[in-house]
Amino acid sequence: xxxxxxxxxxxxxxxxxxxxxxxxxxxxxxxxxxxxxxxxxxxxxxxxxxxxxxxxxxxxxxxxxxxxxxxxxxxxxxxxxxxxxxxxxxxxxxxxxxxxxxxxxxxxxxxxxxxxxxxxxxxxxxxxxxxxxxxxxxxxxxxxxxxxxxxxxxxxxxxxxxxxxxxxxxxxxxxxxxxxxxxxxxxxxxxxxxxxxxxxxxxxxxxxxxxxxxxxxxxxxxxxxxxxxxxxxxxxxxxxxxxxxxxxxxxxxxxxxxxxxxxxxxxxxxxxxxxxxxxxxxxxxxxxxxxxxxxxxxxxxxxx
Amino acid sequence: xxxxxxxxxxxxxxxxxxxxxxxxxxxxxxxxxxxxxxxxxxxxxxxxxxxxxxxxxxxxxxxxxxxxxxxxxxxxxxxxxxxxxxxxxxxxxxxxxxxxxxxxxxxxxxxxxxxxxxxxxxxxxxxxxxxxxxxxxxxxxxxxxxxxxxxxxxxxxxxxxxxxxxxxxxxxxxxxxxxxxxxxxxxxxxxxxxxxxxxxxxxxxxxxxxxxxxxxxxxxxxxxxxxxxxxxxxxxxxxxxxxxxxxxxxxxxxxxxxxxxxxxxxxxxxxxxxxxxxxxxxxxxxxxxxxxxxxxxxxxxxxxxxxxxxxxxxxxxxxxxxxxxxxxxxxxxxxxxxxxxxxxxxxxxxxxxxxxxx
Numbered sequence: 082x083x084x085x086x087x088x089x090x091x092x093x094x095x096x097x098x099x100x101x102x103x104x105x106x107x108x109x110x111x112x113x114x115x116x117x118x119x120x121x122x123x124x125x126x127x128x129x130x131x132x133x134x135x136x137x138x139x140x141x142x143x144x145x146x147x148x149x150x151x152x153x154x155x156x157x158x159x160x161x162x163x164x165x166x167x168x169x170x171x172x173x174x175x176x177x178x179x180x181x182x183x184x185x186x187x188x189x190x191x192x193x194x195x196x197x198x199x200x201x202x203x204x205x206x207x208x209x210x211x212x213x214x215x216x217x218x219x220x221x222x223x224x225x226x227x228x229x230x231x232x233x234x235x236x237x238x239x240x241x242x243x244x245x246x247x248x249x250x251x252x253x254x255x256x257x258x259x260x261x262x263x264x265x266x267x268x269x270x271x272x273x274x275x276x277x278x279x280x281x282x283x284x285x286x287x288x289x290x291x292x293x294x295x296x297x298x299x300x301x302x303x304x305x306x307x308x309x310x311x312x313x314x315x316x317x318x319x320x321x322x323x324x325x326x327x328x329x330x331x332x333x334x335x336x337x338x339x340x341x342x343x344x345x346x347x348x349x350x351x352x353x354x355x356x357x358x359x360x361x362x363x364x365x366x367x368x369x370x371x372x373x374x375x376x377x378x379x380x381x382x383x384x385x
Numbered sequence: 386x387x388x389x390x391x392x393x394x395x396x397x398x399x400x401x402x403x404x405x406x407x408x409x410x411x412x413x414x415x416x417x418x419x420x421x422x423x424x425x426x427x428x429x430x431x432x433x434x435x436x437x438x439x440x441x442x443x444x445x446x447x448x449x450x451x452x453x454x455x456x457x458x459x460x461x462x463x464x465x466x467x468x469x470x471x472x473x474x475x476x477x478x479x480x481x482x483x484x485x486x487x488x489x490x491x492x493x494x495x496x497x498x499x500x501x502x503x504x505x506x507x508x509x510x511x512x513x514x515x516x517x518x519x520x521x522x523x524x525x526x527x528x529x530x531x532x533x534x535x536x537x538x539x540x541x542x543x544x545x546x547x548x549x550x551x552x553x554x555x556x557x558x559x560x561x562x563x564x565x566x567x568x569x570x571x572x573x574x575x576x577x578x579x580x581x582x583x584x585x586x587x588x589x590x591x592x593x594x595x596x597x598x599x600x601x602x603x604x605x606x607x608x609x610x611x612x613x614x615x616x617x618x619x620x621x622x623x624x625x626x627x628x629x630x631x632x633x634x635x636x637x638x639x640x641x642x643x644x645x646x647x648x649x650x651x652x653x654x655x656x657x658x659x660x661x662x663x664x665x666x667x668x669x670x671x672x673x674x675x676x677x678x679x680x681x682x683x684x685x686x687x688x689x690x691x692x693x694x695x696x697x698x699x700x701x702x703x704x705x706x707x708x709x710x711x712x713x714x715x716x717x718x719x720x721x722x723x724x725x726x727x728x729x730x731x732x733x734x735x736x737x738x739x740x741x742x743x
Contacts, residue, residue: 167724173720180665184717185714299710306538347554349554
């Protein structure tokens, strides 16, 4: 257990948790508005592929990031139309969205498989990145990683300290009451789902532009579902999502480092920890005041 | 007189349902054709290729049936709990656990048990593996501790990881260095095939399962009580129905059915346990059951449709050099149309009016 091991785990956990964190932050907003998007996986893939394509075409990753967010946001409007306008079953709609994103991104990205890009490179912060141990862990990353915590704080601030955030949470608790109070639940849910897509797109962009720097079919490999689990784990709170994401990423980085050192623990058992922990937390917290938005309960009970 | 009248009414309803089904399919094919055109493919060629490789030949039909087996079983795993108001999103995990336990049985018990015990052993273990995995969320739900939608979803990942663990670890075949997979199962512990096709014993299992479900749900007291519980759990509880027992037993059977799907894929098609062998059968099963409005016969029809689409993915890959998962777009278009409750009402009104006046 040397410093390089710890450093490896921490740096790795930050890098591998970024995409999940973005997606989960978006999903917090969506679920706080009373909608669950099981199809985050598809939104992330649409972001990853469009970010990669635009970066490849323009040679500028900044355009790629913007494109990724916008495309995934627009893609999410399919879900918004289905569950908000047409009141369709949310779980089925989310799964349909996932399959759509899986197929569409594969179709669009076909010519880009195996291509190279000038992706997002680390921007070491002068001075700070020179600090021993801590420097490389915290201050030698790409822009999307630096933006993680500020964006999480922003989401927290907007949700809990602005009028729009209050309206959104009111809609998530009970759209009828919110409507009676003069709000426009449908509009707010559309906005929430669109913004959720923006975030999922950023997550996808981090995957294809920074983490892997390639495009591959289905390259999210379950991260979208992890994001959904993470939101539940974090009891729908944006700041807890950060901790949860680091834990998820930490388990992954921990096993990669262990493997690199030839340790005799199966990585698959370690990978189970986040899911079991989520179940454990949900069981443990069952008697406390439930954090789940009321509007989601109907979805989980199968009555909506 | 009354009988013929109701019969006519039923057939008219079924006719309308069939027409609606065809209209949805036609619209989806039209939209997907536009997608194909956008990507520079010839949709007519693509559809002919899909047709020829699936229902256009006897070999194609046999391959469709091969795909229908796991899809029907996974859909029934959703249908049954849905009848009492439970949402089982865990078919994928239950499928993996059924495959895992059956594989373990085939590898560990083949030295102990006589050959004729092979088939019953793997079927029972496949059922029990999936059933027990589904029993975990069922117990949590029955105790009022945790909602089954979340727990079944989370347990999917854990199940897939268990299979990875065993395939890379204790069950790994030491002689296949580069491919993580178990040793091949002994012949007596594999599901028999039908003739020279890849259709396997799972077809009989799936048929029996659907028939049994149809009978139980429509013709027995259990089916009646399940409908009551699904309709109004509180009233049912006051009437003394054992709701907890229904939750656990229903989920156990449902998980068992998904487990049988996984058992069939490994013990017949693959012949070894491999990591990540299911192309989302569990999730597609969820959508099938949902599309079929949790009706056993509807599940069969929808499974055929989605099996053809899934096979179409291979065809598009080979003949049109498109990625395999492009068919997911076609599948999702169908789902979007159904979910959006796209109305063909006007067409039907005209149709039924004509019939009424004539």
